Amino acid sequence: MSLSKLLAALAAATVLSSPAFAQGYPERTITMVVPFSAGGPTDTVARLVSEKMSADLGQQIVVENVGGAGGTLGAGQVAVAEADGYTLLLHHIGMATSATLYRSLAYDPLTAFEYVGLVTDVPMVMVARKDFEPADFPAFIEYVKANKDTVSMANAGIGAASHLCGMLFQSAIETQFVTVPYKGTGPAMTDLLGGQVDFMCDQTTNTASQIEAGTIKAYATTTAERLALFPDLPTATESGLPTMEFGIWHGIYAPKGTPEDVTERLSKALQVALADPDVIKSMAELGTAPSTAEEATPAALKAKLESEIARWKPVIEAAGVYAD
Numbered sequence: 001m002s003l004s005k006l007l008a009a010l011a012a013a014t015v016l017s018s019p020a021f022a023q024g025y026p027e028r029t030i031t032m033v034v035p036f037s038a039g040g041p042t043d044t045v046a047r048l049v050s051e052k053m054s055a056d057l058g059q060q061i062v063v064e065n066v067g068g069a070g071g072t073l074g075a076g077q078v079a080v081a082e083a084d085g086y087t088l089l090l091h092h093i094g095m096a097t098s099a100t101l102y103r104s105l106a107y108d109p110l111t112a113f114e115y116v117g118l119v120t121d122v123p124m125v126m127v128a129r130k131d132f133e134p135a136d137f138p139a140f141i142e143y144v145k146a147n148k149d150t151v152s153m154a155n156a157g158i159g160a161a162s163h164l165c166g167m168l169f170q171s172a173i174e175t176q177f178v179t180v181p182y183k184g185t186g187p188a189m190t191d192l193l194g195g196q197v198d199f200m201c202d203q204t205t206n207t208a209s210q211i212e213a214g215t216i217k218a219y220a221t222t223t224a225e226r227l228a229l230f231p232d233l234p235t236a237t238e239s240g241l242p243t244m245e246f247g248i249w250h251g252i253y254a255p256k257g258t259p260e261d262v263t264e265r266l267s268k269a270l271q272v273a274l275a276d277p278d279v280i281k282s283m284a285e286l287g288t289a290p291s292t293a294e295e296a297t298p299a300a301l302k303a304k305l306e307s308e309i310a311r312w313k314p315v316i317e318a319a320g321v322y323a324d
Protein backbone atom coordinates (compact mmCIF):
# COMPACT_ATOMS: atom_id res chain seq x y z
CA MET A 1 0.00 0.00 0.00
CA SER A 2 1.37 3.44 -0.90
CA LEU A 3 2.02 5.91 1.89
CA SER A 4 -0.84 8.18 0.73
CA LYS A 5 -3.27 5.22 0.69
CA LEU A 6 -2.10 4.15 4.13
CA LEU A 7 -2.63 7.68 5.51
CA ALA A 8 -6.10 7.83 3.92
CA ALA A 9 -6.99 4.47 5.46
CA LEU A 10 -5.75 5.61 8.87
CA ALA A 11 -7.74 8.84 8.62
CA ALA A 12 -10.89 6.92 7.71
CA ALA A 13 -10.34 4.55 10.64
CA THR A 14 -9.96 7.49 13.03
CA VAL A 15 -13.14 9.11 11.77
CA LEU A 16 -15.00 5.83 12.19
CA SER A 17 -13.66 4.95 15.63
CA SER A 18 -15.17 7.87 17.49
CA PRO A 19 -18.87 7.39 16.64
CA ALA A 20 -18.39 3.64 16.97
CA PHE A 21 -17.19 4.22 20.52
CA ALA A 22 -20.26 6.26 21.41
CA GLN A 23 -22.64 3.86 19.72
CA GLY A 24 -21.51 1.05 21.98
CA TYR A 25 -21.32 3.26 25.06
CA PRO A 26 -22.03 2.41 27.79
CA GLU A 27 -21.22 -1.27 27.74
CA ARG A 28 -20.64 -1.78 31.43
CA THR A 29 -21.26 -0.28 34.88
CA ILE A 30 -20.36 3.40 35.36
CA THR A 31 -18.96 4.73 38.65
CA MET A 32 -20.15 8.12 39.86
CA VAL A 33 -17.84 9.50 42.55
CA VAL A 34 -19.46 11.68 45.21
CA PRO A 35 -16.70 13.55 47.06
CA PHE A 36 -18.56 13.47 50.40
CA SER A 37 -19.93 10.84 52.80
CA ALA A 38 -22.84 8.54 52.06
CA GLY A 39 -26.18 9.73 53.38
CA GLY A 40 -25.32 13.43 52.95
CA PRO A 41 -26.82 16.02 50.61
CA THR A 42 -24.55 15.45 47.59
CA ASP A 43 -25.02 11.71 47.92
CA THR A 44 -28.80 12.20 47.98
CA VAL A 45 -28.73 14.21 44.74
CA ALA A 46 -26.35 11.74 43.07
CA ARG A 47 -28.47 8.70 43.92
CA LEU A 48 -31.67 10.38 42.78
CA VAL A 49 -30.29 11.44 39.41
CA SER A 50 -28.02 8.45 38.69
CA GLU A 51 -30.87 5.99 39.06
CA LYS A 52 -32.82 7.69 36.26
CA MET A 53 -29.69 8.22 34.14
CA SER A 54 -29.01 4.47 34.46
CA ALA A 55 -32.44 3.67 33.11
CA ASP A 56 -31.85 5.87 30.07
CA LEU A 57 -28.31 4.57 29.47
CA GLY A 58 -29.24 0.92 29.99
CA GLN A 59 -26.33 0.41 32.36
CA GLN A 60 -26.01 0.69 36.10
CA ILE A 61 -24.38 3.74 37.70
CA VAL A 62 -22.76 2.91 41.02
CA VAL A 63 -22.26 5.79 43.46
CA GLU A 64 -18.88 5.73 45.22
CA ASN A 65 -18.41 8.02 48.22
CA VAL A 66 -14.90 9.44 48.51
CA GLY A 67 -15.21 11.99 51.30
CA GLY A 68 -12.48 14.15 52.83
CA ALA A 69 -10.67 17.47 52.40
CA GLY A 70 -13.84 19.35 51.48
CA GLY A 71 -14.48 17.33 48.32
CA THR A 72 -10.98 17.64 46.88
CA LEU A 73 -10.01 14.01 47.52
CA GLY A 74 -12.86 12.62 45.42
CA ALA A 75 -12.38 15.22 42.70
CA GLY A 76 -8.66 14.42 42.63
CA GLN A 77 -9.43 10.73 42.22
CA VAL A 78 -11.63 11.37 39.18
CA ALA A 79 -9.11 13.82 37.69
CA VAL A 80 -6.61 10.94 37.24
CA ALA A 81 -9.14 8.23 36.35
CA GLU A 82 -9.31 6.70 32.89
CA ALA A 83 -11.05 9.08 30.46
CA ASP A 84 -13.34 6.42 29.03
CA GLY A 85 -16.73 7.55 30.32
CA TYR A 86 -16.87 4.93 33.06
CA THR A 87 -15.79 7.22 35.90
CA LEU A 88 -17.78 10.39 36.59
CA LEU A 89 -17.81 12.99 39.36
CA LEU A 90 -20.84 14.70 40.84
CA HIS A 91 -19.59 17.77 42.67
CA HIS A 92 -21.00 21.14 43.69
CA ILE A 93 -19.93 24.77 44.14
CA GLY A 94 -16.83 23.43 45.94
CA MET A 95 -15.30 22.73 42.53
CA ALA A 96 -15.12 26.51 42.06
CA THR A 97 -14.22 27.64 45.59
CA SER A 98 -11.49 25.03 46.11
CA ALA A 99 -9.65 26.54 43.12
CA THR A 100 -8.85 29.52 45.36
CA LEU A 101 -9.16 27.98 48.84
CA TYR A 102 -6.36 25.46 48.23
CA ARG A 103 -2.82 26.74 47.73
CA SER A 104 -1.74 23.47 46.14
CA LEU A 105 -4.44 21.31 44.64
CA ALA A 106 -3.46 18.05 42.92
CA TYR A 107 -5.60 19.03 39.91
CA ASP A 108 -6.70 22.21 38.18
CA PRO A 109 -10.53 22.43 38.42
CA LEU A 110 -10.63 24.32 35.11
CA THR A 111 -8.49 21.99 33.01
CA ALA A 112 -8.69 18.52 34.61
CA PHE A 113 -12.25 17.68 33.56
CA GLU A 114 -14.72 17.43 30.73
CA TYR A 115 -18.25 18.62 31.44
CA VAL A 116 -21.58 16.78 31.35
CA GLY A 117 -24.01 19.35 32.75
CA LEU A 118 -25.59 21.16 35.68
CA VAL A 119 -27.88 19.11 37.93
CA THR A 120 -29.60 21.32 40.50
CA ASP A 121 -29.11 24.44 42.63
CA VAL A 122 -29.81 23.68 46.29
CA PRO A 123 -30.63 26.26 48.99
CA MET A 124 -28.79 26.33 52.31
CA VAL A 125 -30.33 26.67 55.75
CA MET A 126 -28.64 27.65 58.99
CA VAL A 127 -29.69 24.96 61.45
CA ALA A 128 -28.87 24.10 65.06
CA ARG A 129 -29.37 21.33 67.55
CA LYS A 130 -32.95 21.17 68.73
CA ASP A 131 -32.29 22.70 72.15
CA PHE A 132 -30.02 25.54 70.99
CA GLU A 133 -31.15 28.57 72.98
CA PRO A 134 -31.71 31.44 70.49
CA ALA A 135 -35.34 31.80 69.40
CA ASP A 136 -34.79 33.45 66.01
CA PHE A 137 -32.05 34.46 63.57
CA PRO A 138 -31.25 37.90 65.08
CA ALA A 139 -31.00 36.25 68.52
CA PHE A 140 -28.87 33.47 66.96
CA ILE A 141 -26.41 36.03 65.59
CA GLU A 142 -26.14 37.78 68.96
CA TYR A 143 -25.75 34.48 70.80
CA VAL A 144 -22.96 33.28 68.51
CA LYS A 145 -21.13 36.59 68.90
CA ALA A 146 -21.48 36.56 72.68
CA ASN A 147 -20.41 32.90 73.00
CA LYS A 148 -17.81 32.68 70.21
CA ASP A 149 -15.32 30.78 72.37
CA THR A 150 -17.73 28.00 73.29
CA VAL A 151 -20.09 27.48 70.34
CA SER A 152 -19.14 25.04 67.57
CA MET A 153 -20.14 24.86 63.92
CA ALA A 154 -19.93 21.64 61.90
CA ASN A 155 -18.79 21.63 58.29
CA ALA A 156 -17.62 19.15 55.65
CA GLY A 157 -14.08 20.54 55.38
CA ILE A 158 -12.51 23.42 53.48
CA GLY A 159 -14.11 23.49 50.06
CA ALA A 160 -17.48 22.19 51.23
CA ALA A 161 -20.64 24.25 50.86
CA SER A 162 -21.11 24.20 54.63
CA HIS A 163 -17.61 25.62 55.00
CA LEU A 164 -18.27 28.40 52.49
CA CYS A 165 -21.49 29.31 54.29
CA GLY A 166 -19.69 29.36 57.64
CA MET A 167 -16.92 31.50 56.20
CA LEU A 168 -19.44 34.00 54.83
CA PHE A 169 -21.28 33.99 58.16
CA GLN A 170 -18.08 34.62 60.15
CA SER A 171 -17.19 37.51 57.81
CA ALA A 172 -20.71 38.96 57.92
CA ILE A 173 -20.93 39.02 61.72
CA GLU A 174 -17.19 39.73 62.12
CA THR A 175 -16.76 36.87 64.58
CA GLN A 176 -14.50 33.80 64.60
CA PHE A 177 -15.71 30.63 66.29
CA VAL A 178 -14.72 26.97 66.45
CA THR A 179 -15.51 24.84 63.38
CA VAL A 180 -15.51 21.04 63.36
CA PRO A 181 -14.73 19.32 60.01
CA TYR A 182 -16.41 16.07 58.89
CA LYS A 183 -16.14 14.06 55.67
CA GLY A 184 -19.63 15.19 54.78
CA THR A 185 -22.63 16.80 56.44
CA GLY A 186 -24.31 13.38 56.59
CA PRO A 187 -22.18 12.41 59.62
CA ALA A 188 -22.23 16.03 60.80
CA MET A 189 -26.04 15.84 60.94
CA THR A 190 -25.76 12.75 63.16
CA ASP A 191 -23.66 14.75 65.61
CA LEU A 192 -26.00 17.74 65.41
CA LEU A 193 -28.92 15.47 66.25
CA GLY A 194 -26.88 14.03 69.11
CA GLY A 195 -25.96 17.51 70.37
CA GLN A 196 -22.19 17.03 69.92
CA VAL A 197 -22.02 20.20 67.79
CA ASP A 198 -24.20 23.30 68.08
CA PHE A 199 -25.02 24.38 64.53
CA MET A 200 -24.23 24.13 60.84
CA CYS A 201 -25.26 25.61 57.52
CA ASP A 202 -26.35 22.85 55.18
CA GLN A 203 -28.31 22.08 52.05
CA THR A 204 -32.05 21.46 52.17
CA THR A 205 -31.35 18.06 50.58
CA ASN A 206 -30.02 17.12 54.03
CA THR A 207 -31.95 19.41 56.36
CA ALA A 208 -35.54 19.57 55.04
CA SER A 209 -36.79 16.31 56.53
CA GLN A 210 -35.17 17.04 59.91
CA ILE A 211 -36.62 20.54 60.01
CA GLU A 212 -40.05 19.12 59.18
CA ALA A 213 -39.68 16.48 61.88
CA GLY A 214 -38.65 19.12 64.41
CA THR A 215 -35.44 17.28 65.27
CA ILE A 216 -33.33 20.36 64.50
CA LYS A 217 -33.95 24.10 64.70
CA ALA A 218 -33.86 26.23 61.53
CA TYR A 219 -32.90 29.92 61.59
CA ALA A 220 -32.48 31.34 58.08
CA THR A 221 -31.97 30.47 54.42
CA THR A 222 -29.26 31.67 52.03
CA THR A 223 -31.79 32.22 49.23
CA ALA A 224 -32.92 35.49 47.63
CA GLU A 225 -36.57 34.63 48.28
CA ARG A 226 -38.10 32.63 51.12
CA LEU A 227 -38.43 28.91 50.43
CA ALA A 228 -41.82 27.53 49.35
CA LEU A 229 -41.14 24.61 51.67
CA PHE A 230 -40.50 26.80 54.75
CA PRO A 231 -42.24 30.14 54.16
CA ASP A 232 -41.84 31.18 57.81
CA LEU A 233 -38.06 30.95 57.62
CA PRO A 234 -36.43 34.35 56.93
CA THR A 235 -33.63 34.76 54.40
CA ALA A 236 -30.23 35.85 55.69
CA THR A 237 -30.54 38.88 53.39
CA GLU A 238 -33.77 40.12 54.96
CA SER A 239 -32.06 39.67 58.32
CA GLY A 240 -29.29 42.05 57.31
CA LEU A 241 -26.65 39.60 55.99
CA PRO A 242 -26.88 39.94 52.16
CA THR A 243 -23.37 38.56 51.60
CA MET A 244 -24.69 35.15 52.60
CA GLU A 245 -26.94 34.91 49.55
CA PHE A 246 -25.85 31.97 47.39
CA GLY A 247 -26.98 28.56 46.12
CA ILE A 248 -25.23 25.22 45.87
CA TRP A 249 -25.12 24.37 42.17
CA HIS A 250 -24.12 20.84 41.28
CA GLY A 251 -22.51 19.49 38.12
CA ILE A 252 -21.39 16.20 36.61
CA TYR A 253 -17.83 15.95 35.28
CA ALA A 254 -15.67 13.36 33.55
CA PRO A 255 -11.86 13.14 33.40
CA LYS A 256 -10.14 15.34 30.80
CA GLY A 257 -9.97 13.56 27.46
CA THR A 258 -13.30 11.74 27.78
CA PRO A 259 -14.66 11.68 24.20
CA GLU A 260 -17.13 14.44 23.40
CA ASP A 261 -19.76 12.03 22.08
CA VAL A 262 -19.66 10.27 25.46
CA THR A 263 -20.17 13.46 27.47
CA GLU A 264 -22.95 14.42 25.05
CA ARG A 265 -24.61 11.03 25.57
CA LEU A 266 -24.33 11.47 29.34
CA SER A 267 -25.75 14.99 29.08
CA LYS A 268 -28.78 13.60 27.20
CA ALA A 269 -29.27 10.98 29.93
CA LEU A 270 -29.00 13.74 32.55
CA GLN A 271 -31.65 15.78 30.75
CA VAL A 272 -33.96 12.77 30.67
CA ALA A 273 -33.38 12.16 34.39
CA LEU A 274 -34.06 15.80 35.32
CA ALA A 275 -37.34 15.82 33.37
CA ASP A 276 -38.57 12.69 35.17
CA PRO A 277 -41.69 13.42 37.29
CA ASP A 278 -40.31 11.34 40.20
CA VAL A 279 -37.10 13.39 40.24
CA ILE A 280 -39.02 16.68 40.05
CA LYS A 281 -41.27 15.57 42.92
CA SER A 282 -38.44 14.27 45.10
CA MET A 283 -36.41 17.43 44.53
CA ALA A 284 -39.41 19.61 45.47
CA GLU A 285 -39.73 17.66 48.72
CA LEU A 286 -36.04 18.32 49.32
CA GLY A 287 -36.49 22.06 48.77
CA THR A 288 -34.91 22.21 45.32
CA ALA A 289 -35.62 21.79 41.59
CA PRO A 290 -33.82 20.17 38.66
CA SER A 291 -31.70 22.25 36.29
CA THR A 292 -33.28 22.93 32.90
CA ALA A 293 -32.37 20.95 29.74
CA GLU A 294 -30.29 23.94 28.56
CA GLU A 295 -28.41 23.97 31.87
CA ALA A 296 -27.80 20.21 31.82
CA THR A 297 -25.24 20.59 29.02
CA PRO A 298 -21.43 20.60 28.90
CA ALA A 299 -21.32 24.24 27.72
CA ALA A 300 -23.57 25.48 30.55
CA LEU A 301 -21.54 23.71 33.25
CA LYS A 302 -18.25 24.99 31.83
CA ALA A 303 -19.58 28.56 31.77
CA LYS A 304 -20.92 28.20 35.32
CA LEU A 305 -17.61 26.88 36.68
CA GLU A 306 -15.65 29.67 35.03
CA SER A 307 -17.96 32.41 36.30
CA GLU A 308 -18.11 30.93 39.81
CA ILE A 309 -14.32 30.66 40.13
CA ALA A 310 -14.17 34.37 39.20
CA ARG A 311 -17.03 35.22 41.59
CA TRP A 312 -15.58 33.54 44.68
CA LYS A 313 -11.88 34.30 44.21
CA PRO A 314 -12.01 37.88 45.59
CA VAL A 315 -14.43 36.85 48.37
CA ILE A 316 -12.10 34.09 49.58
CA GLU A 317 -9.03 36.30 49.24
CA ALA A 318 -10.75 38.99 51.33
CA ALA A 319 -11.62 36.40 54.01
CA GLY A 320 -8.02 35.16 53.91
CA VAL A 321 -8.99 31.52 54.37
CA TYR A 322 -6.67 28.97 52.75
CA ALA A 323 -5.77 25.31 52.99
CA ASP A 324 -2.56 23.62 51.85
Ligand code: ASP
Pocket residue numbers: 036037040041042043092094155156159160161162163183184185186202
Ligand atom coordinates in the same frame (compact mmCIF):
# COMPACT_ATOMS: atom_id res chain seq x y z
N1 ASP B 1 -22.39 18.56 50.21
C1 ASP B 1 -21.60 18.02 51.29
C2 ASP B 1 -22.05 16.61 51.66
O1 ASP B 1 -22.66 15.96 50.86
C3 ASP B 1 -21.60 18.90 52.44
C4 ASP B 1 -21.12 20.26 52.10
O2 ASP B 1 -20.71 20.56 50.99
O3 ASP B 1 -21.15 21.07 53.00
O4 ASP B 1 -21.77 16.16 52.72
